[in-house]
Amino acid sequence: MKINSQGKKRFFFLSILFFVWIFFIAFKLFKLQVIDYNTYMAKVKAQINRIEELHSKRGTITDRNGEILAISLQSKSAFLSNKDMEVSLAVYRDFCRQLALNNSQKLKVIKRIRRGEKFIWLKRKLTDEEYQRVLPLALNKQTAGTIDFIDEYRRVYPQNKIASHILGGVGIDEQALGGIETSLDSEIKGRGGKLKVLIDARKKIFQFKYLEQPVAGKNIHLSIDAALQFLVERELAGTVEKYQAAGGAVIVMNSSDASILAMASYPDYDPEEIWRTPAPALRNKAISFLYDPGSTFKIVLAAAALENRTCALHDMFNCHNGVYMVRDRQITDVHPFARLSFEDIFIQSSNIGAAGIGLRLGGEKYFQTIQRFGFGRRTGIELPAEENGILNPLEKWSGVSLAFLSHGYEISVTPLQMAMAFNVLASGGYLLQPKILFGGAAANLRPKILSPLSQEPLTTILTAVVDRGTGKKAAIEGVEIAGKTGTARKVKAGRYTNAYVSSFGGFFPARNPQVTVFVMIDEPLGMYYGGDVAAPLFKSITAKIMLYLKLFPNLPDRKGIYL
């Protein structure tokens, strides 16, 4: 077929057009791939690359038997992307219909939507039920992207208020707010990570790389027994309510290694609501309540006198028929006695007799013994906010200090310090370090501070206190209990008042101690003597512990056990 010149021209013209077109495409590709490469690559990367923050999971806290006391669960937090105000308001109204939110919360969010804020939290840490209720709002195609969710962890305390002061609690951002959550925060919280992900057009991840691997928090195994803790807390709450007291504390520990089996403080709180709990309820009275111990402190005086061989058990002391003046200060006894033996001074809890022993012993020896028992410094338990207590240096003692310190005044202690002092007798003379972490007692070796020559007679005296002295209401038939009562005036604004602290410390079985218990009731109304308020609480707690630990009284076969 012959092509005429007209056809050749057309062919030539079309070829030119074709090459121009090809050249244009080639140029455009060159521009896209070479000249503007960096610009477009940055845009693509911005669209498909994302760095996700990975939250670390806080460690689980369990009791000595592995019962969970605190655990972090994955949960969703809902937020609103406020792109269109009208849509946002409509979606938020639907959101509010699904969840029970209070009016002030609603108004705050509506204000923020109207202000045009782009990111607004709607509700953090939704429960599974709440999430299921609001999920359809996020899936609605018409309002897609308005409500979305972020994965977070929610701290849950399945035993509710049990061991609240030991556990503490966390805030909305999982920040520690007290208790073991605070003291071991660096171990429990772990470390967050970063994940670099590539996402497709459907927002599905098709490639990822850990920039920082998240490290989960360490699990914590406490020495407490949740069942004992529950029993102790209930008994304590009962006594505080019965005497309309301001509060109280109980410490139960294993006598041989000082591991804490239960530590209760009242008033208590719900750890999940820690952020809205008033400050006084957050205070762990077992370690941060300072008070003058009163007569329970006489065990330190007795230990000092026996250890220094200053007194023998049958030495007699003048008790001045119940009233004794030391310089311008008066010391009185509840029950007046003319004379009492060394052991009867403790059995009858004579303040005047104790002052006589103290004066015979001398300040220096007494001060050294008080220091050896660990007063005036923290015990070192793994809990935050522990108080040192107040022990004035010997140089600052006044002319009456020795007499008053002899029956537990002019010194401030915590219930835990007193529990540790009783445990010196129960552990065979050792001042151990109390432990709230399970298995941490292996290294709990301390020098012996009391010889058997002092410890054994002192245990006999404390057994007599319960058998026939001021602590009779702590007695349980068939069990030898060693203990001491304490009643002390409270100091307010630098003056002793008519408000009292009742306490009782002891251990059982006296000759082979297994458990040491210390109870303290702050400002009971009506009755206030340690023997009337604290001793019965000690008894009821001891009875429950004995049932639970199967430490049955030594009674003849088939005789009923009176617990």
Added chain:
Amino acid sequence: MNKQGKASADFRLAILAFFIFAILFIYSGLNLKNVDLGYQQHDLLQQEKKMRAEIDRLQAQKASLLNLERMERIAREKLGYQYPEAGQIIKVFEADDEN
């Protein structure tokens, strides 16, 4: 170049083109497979995360069901249990104990 030589050169060119296409095909296939594995890996990771969350949730639920207050309430109210009264506990000694 004679006719036979030209045919041989064309054949070599065709073989080369085939290999280039084969390499490109395998390369893109592997790339696609890699992307697919990425999706799978991420899905598995999500599944693992979900399962761990489920284990935690079940553990928390178990702990809540074993809540001591709840157990005591059930024991008292539903099962009619109560703490033994004083004197109701009797320790019976076995023959071995007496020895």
